[in-house]
Amino acid sequence: MVDMTLWENYRKVCFIAPFSPPDWPDYAIVTAWNPGSQPTGRRRNTRRQHALLRVIHRSDTLSAMGPVWGSALDENWQEESWLLRASRLDATRLAAAFGQYALYRVERGELWLEPALLNVPPCHLGPLAAHWIVRAPT
Numbered sequence: 001m002v003d004m005t006l007w008e009n010y011r012k013v014c015f016i017a018p019f020s021p022p023d024w025p026d027y028a029i030v031t032a033w034n035p036g037s038q039p040t041g042r043r044r045n046t047r048r049q050h051a052l053l054r055v056i057h058r059s060d061t062l063s064a065m066g067p068v069w070g071s072a073l074d075e076n077w078q079e080e081s082w083l084l085r086a087s088r089l090d091a092t093r094l095a096a097a098f099g100q101y102a103l104y105r106v107e108r109g110e111l112w113l114e115p116a117l118l119n120v121p122p123c124h125l126g127p128l129a130a131h132w133i134v135r136a137p138t
Contacts, residue, residue, distance in 0.1 A: 002006050013070055021135065029064070033049065052098055078137065091114075095116035102117075109127055
């Protein structure tokens with residue numbers, strides 16, 4: 001059973017990046033931080049994020065535009081993530097391999113919360129522009 005409070009928290013997201021989102025028709029935002037939504041220390045999260053990037057670089061079907069920070073709206077919680085050119089299936093498999101309950105997808109400028117290890121339907125979150133902040137993370 002999914003903790004619906006957790007799912008609701010996933011819905012309340014913004015992304016902080018030092019660049020504007022790409023013009024790609026679709027892409028994903030995936031993290032390796034805090035697998036299973038269990039807080040993990042910064043050092044371990046950093047190692048996991050480097051492992052994620054190694055998988056991306058070795059792949060013929062994935063490419064990274066750059067790091068972004070998935071953040072709570074009040075910015076009290078943040079996780080480093082990667083903006084990826086990836087199919088929906090590849091992105092979901094990648095997120096699941098790193099123990100993530102969910103990932104974010106962008107399709108034609110619209111943001112979606114997608115389950116990876118949860119049995120819940122995808123959730124439309126509206127235009128990505130309403131969730132994107134261009135600046136360096138704090």
